[in-house]
Structure formats: C-alpha cells, structure tokens
Amino acid sequence: MTDKAKDFFAAFKAGKMNRRELMSGAGKLGVTAASANFMLNAAATEALAADFDWMKHKGTKLHLLLNKHPYADAMIADLDNFKKMTGMEVTYDIFPEDVYFDKVAAALSSKSTQYDAFMTGAYQTWEYGPAGWIDDLNAFIKDPAKTNPNYNWDDVLPGLRASTAWNGVPGGALGSADAKQWCIPWGFELNSITYNRKMYDKVGVQPAKNMPDLLEVSAKLTKDAGGPYGIGVRGSRSWATIHPGFLSGYSNYGQRDFTVEGGKLKAAMNTKVSKDYHKMFVKMVQDSGPKNWSTYTWYQVGTDLGAGASATIFDADILGYFMDGGDNKEKGNLGFHAFAANPDAKAPTPNVWIWSLAMNSAGKQKDPTWYFMQWASSTEHDMFGARKMDFVNPVRASVWKDGDFRDRIAKSYAGYLEQFDASSPGAKIYFTAQPLFQEVTTQWAETLQKMVAKQVAVDEGLDQLAASLDKKLKDAGLG
C-alpha cells in the first residue's frame, strides 16, 4: 500500500470522509474494490492498535480448533491483519460440524494442550465450565492490562452476553452477578419464520401472526401450493430439535423447561399451557410437516426450503438467509418474518444459538490467546465480517447500526432487517442452565417423536416425560 493510499484509508477511519467518498477516491488512486476493502480493514486494524501494546506477545504461536462455518471463514479471511498487528502466528484445525463437538470433547477431556481456543455453543459450556475445561473470561475482560481500551464489551448485545455467562449452579440465572463468562459471543442466530414469497402469493396467504394461524396457513399451503409441504421444522432425536422454533414458540407462551424451588429443579413440561402448545405443534407437523420429519435436522429443513420443497420454516433466521442466496433454486424468493407464537404475547421470544469463542483451560498461552479472542470478537472484525462476508448475525450493537451492513442486507434479503429488529429484543437462551442439558433435550425430542407418530397421547407423553426427568434430576442430585 502506498503512503498516500494509507493516509486516505486512515482518514476514513478517523471519520473525515464518508464511505462513498472513500470508494470514489480509492478508485481515482487506482485501488480496486477488493483491495480497497482489505486496505480499509487494515486501516481499522491500525486504528485498533493505536492505544494498546498488541505486539506484547510477538512470536507466539496459537493453535485454534474451528468448526467449518461461515463465521470461521470470515475470521480466516481477516486473519492476516491480526498476525500483522500482533506478530503472532495463528494456525487452525477445521472440522465439519457433524464431528466437531466430538473432537472438542475429546480434546478438552483429555486435557490436551494442542488447542488454545476453540469455537463452541453456549449450551456446551454448561458441561465444559463446571468440568474445569474452560476458563472464566471475566478475568481477562475486566483487566485493562490485558484488554485493549477500545474493546467495548458493553457493545455486545446484552442478551448474548448474559446467555454466555453462568454461575455454574444448576438452575442459576444466566448472566447473574456472580456468573462466569465461559465464552465470548461471536455470531448468533435467532429463530423466526422464513417463507417462500412466491408460494405465499400463489396460494394467497400472509405469514402467520401466531401459532393457531401458523397451523392454518401451513395446512392451506400443503393443500394448495401444488407439491411443497407447508412448514419445515426439525424432528431428529436430538437437542437440536428442541432449541430452534419449538422452544421459541414454547417460551412465547410463558413456558419453561424447569422450575427452580429451593435450589432444586423440577420438570415443567406437563402444565396445561405446555400440553396445549405441544398439541398444536404436533398437529402442525402431522398435517403440514415433511414426511420424514423424525429425521430432519438443520440440513434437511434448509435444503427443502432452498429447493422449493417446503413453503415455510420455523427455524434459524440465518438458515433462511443462506437459503435465499448461493445457488439455491429459491434464491431471492424468500421472505423473513418475526414470529410471536402466543396470540396474547406482545413480542417474539426467540431462543438463540450463539457460536462463541472459549479458552482451553489446559492451554499454556492464556494471555496471547486472549489477544486473539478479543481481536476476533472486536468491533473491527465483526464489522469486516458483516459487511464483506457472511458473518450474520453479528453480535455487536454498533455493527447492526452500520449503514453499509444494513444496506447490503436490505438490498439482497427482503425483510431480514425488519425481522431481526422485531425479534432481537426478546432474543436469548430460554433453557434452564443445568449440566443434564443434552440428556433432557434428547428425551424431550424423543417424546415429541412419539407424539407425532401417535404412539402416545400428548397429555400422557408429557406426564411421563416430566416424571422421568424428575427422577433423573433426583438421581443426579439436582431435583
């Protein structure tokens, strides 16, 4: 980069010109659009480096464990800027999601020092944290000697900060004052409705306003759309079936998985309201869901929407985002809609999945690792990913206010921003934090499968589920 070009981009970062002037000026200097984006981020990196000794751990080598995901791709695309700013070397192992958590569990449980930091979901930290496999990051965030003054932790959406912090007490509120910050939110998804606008227009329906309406709209689409089924939701025997649309709707009716009394957990899936919600969900799947619903995971739900085999999904907003792009048949035909399942609810309450960064307790280079983590979760990197890559949804409030990012999304993804703005205030983790998360949600999904297959009535199935979970909790000393 020439000095003149460097000054030019630095002036933009200092707020002395707007983006249009920057791109126009860069063109006059003979800088291509791609180079301009890289230089812009290099300028952002230099600005980041101004008030902090980023070179303190120069020469250190870090090794990361990553899941194959667009968030990881965005980080890798920007990684040279981190290396240049810190003088550190960063290498990484990327594993497909199907096997990723097995790899993480094996590495952490064997106290391997191979990886310094890794990607995780917040739910997984409820197991990793109490086991002593990951570090409480408050010790770093709150230490001005280790965290750069521009990090602005408070800029991370409050629901996400809280959702990734837990005091380790089963049933303890996420984000409580004594909570440990087990991981740093990196990118996230909330659950809402994505629908095929062409199919909706053809059948003459509008996105559903609530759960009873969703049943009707889905049934009409199944009947009149000429082949596609009405609504795609997940159905495999896994926690992943419970956490997206299902739990978002469930929470909107004010229902919880457990109640906490005197420090003891008690299953709460068999209340009258819960039974009514389950009946609606089961009927929706039976009438308008995919034929092989009990095998459906993220992949099948998304693929069907992108290929035009389904008209609607009640799942992650970013799943709809991905299916509205790329080489999908229905690219550009999808719409996004915030969804409050309960007709009496004032706003949506989407459960969230948060891809986060956590620090391996067995790692030997904690401070340099934190340097990487704070850079990877910085406003600058978040902004780069959101503007230039598929780092959607970003976790920082300032990025959501960024004009360039909003323009890009508004231009290519109709209704996505409106959906996000309406959904995000209520977006957080609605599960009760407890170490049997995996077991509980798997059994819940299994019960749901039996209900859909008419092997058990909803009322009876939920009573059995609650009784079984209460026994498990008691056996584990939690109930």
Place this chain on the structure above:
Amino acid sequence: MEHSSRAERVLRGVLITAILVFFLFPILWIFLMSFQTNEEVLRIPPSLFFKPTLINYASLITGKLQTAAGSLDLAFMLNLWNSVLLSTLSVALSLLLGVPAAYAFARFKFRGSEDIAFTLLSFRFAPPLLVLLPLSLYFQDIGLNDTYVGLIWVYQLIALPLILWIVRGYFEDISPDIEYAYRIAGHSWLQTFLRIAVPLARPGIAAAGLLAFIFCWNNFVFALILASADKQPVTVGALAFVTASGIQYGQIAAAIVLSITPTLALALYAQRYLVEGLSLGAVKG
C-alpha cells in the same frame, strides 16, 4: 447334465436383473449425482436426464468449493492421500506382524496360546471411544499424538486381529506334512515358513489383507480423535461438504466415487484371492 426350460432361464434372468438393480441402483444414482450441480440433484421430481458437468470433480481436485456462503477451501485430496497412506502402511505392518503370529498359533501349541490369540481378538470388542480417550492421554505423554506413526499403531487394533485370525485358520487347513518333508530335507523353521507355508497360504493372506485394508479405509473415529485436520482420512473429509449454508450433494457424490475407487480397484484385482481365501480359510474339513 441338468437342463433348464426356457421359462426357467427367463425367470432366472429377470430375478438376477432385479437383484442387480436393487443393489447397484444406489451406486449408479450416486455416480450420476456426481455429474450434476446441486440444483439438478435437488430437482423435484428427480430425473435421470441432465446436462453432465465435471465441476464437482474439479472442485475436489483443485480444493475450491463454491457454496451459498462463497468459496471454501477443501482438503479432500489430502484426505484421500491420508487414507491411502494410513491404510496401506497399517495393513503392511499388520501383515508383517500378523502372518508369523498366525503361523505360530496354527502350528505350535504352547502354554497360553489360545489366551493370547483371544486377547488379540478382544481388541475388536472394545468400543473405540472407550479406548481412545485414555489412549490420547498416553499419546500426548509419549509424543505420538497427531502423528502418522501413532495412527498406524492404533490402526493395528483394526487390522492385526483380523489378519491373525483369518490367516491362522488358513494355515491350519494346510497339511503340515509338506512342511515336515521340507524340514527333513534340512531346512529351518524360518525357511519352511517363508518358502512353503507363506506361498501356500498366499490366497488367505491376500484375502485377509484386503479385508483389513477395507476396514482401515472405512475407519472414522481414530484419526478424528487422535490427529489434527491435516491428517484426517477421507471418511472425515467427506463430511466437509455438509456445511451450515447447505449440503453439497454433487460434491459428496463425487467424493464417494473417488473414495471408493481405490478399494474397488483393489477388490476387483484381488477378487479371485478373496473368494478362494475366505472359503478355504473358513471351512474346516
């Protein structure tokens, strides 16, 4: 001499065709998928007619995958190479250790011989994950974690018992009289083993080696737990096409075609040995 009627011949032909279609159609479908784009694969309803493309193979070989989220780097050819390396060297080591051991178990009755043979077989009973977690701790201590040598060592859990037990059965089926005659002529046990027993048992050894190779090739969990991404075999690498932004069916199909090609070629080459070796080794007379 048996004669079959025309009706019987027709019926036989129809049944054979039906069975072939039943078993081979999925493979044919995967083969056809490997020449289609994702959009064509996901057509509703599916069709046998399409404009073939080599883009899936090209992306595997060049290491660039186009997805809804943009261009991703692939390491499929490295995964394929890892599979070849790990399977070949593991089976070679197993043959080197297992064939003499099988001969010893077949020919010499010594104290604890059956117990030792059974212990070796019992390696196959243990759930891999149960073994791997403690093993990964040891490997870290002795520096074998994330090394090809470590993986080849662990792959012996798959290949060694298989080779030992199949080849042992085969040695037992060969009459020892020929070996005795050779020994009376003044040759040592080692010479007898190398010049008489091994050549006679060659079909059995080939069959056992081939089966062990296929088992090693299909292994998934050992490298996943014990090694980093650059040492993963094709079984783990193939999952890279299942991404958060969609499943790349065309590339998965092309990856399957490429990954079964080496074992298929080997199986076709050694088919004669495989049938002969397995049947002779398995039937006691």
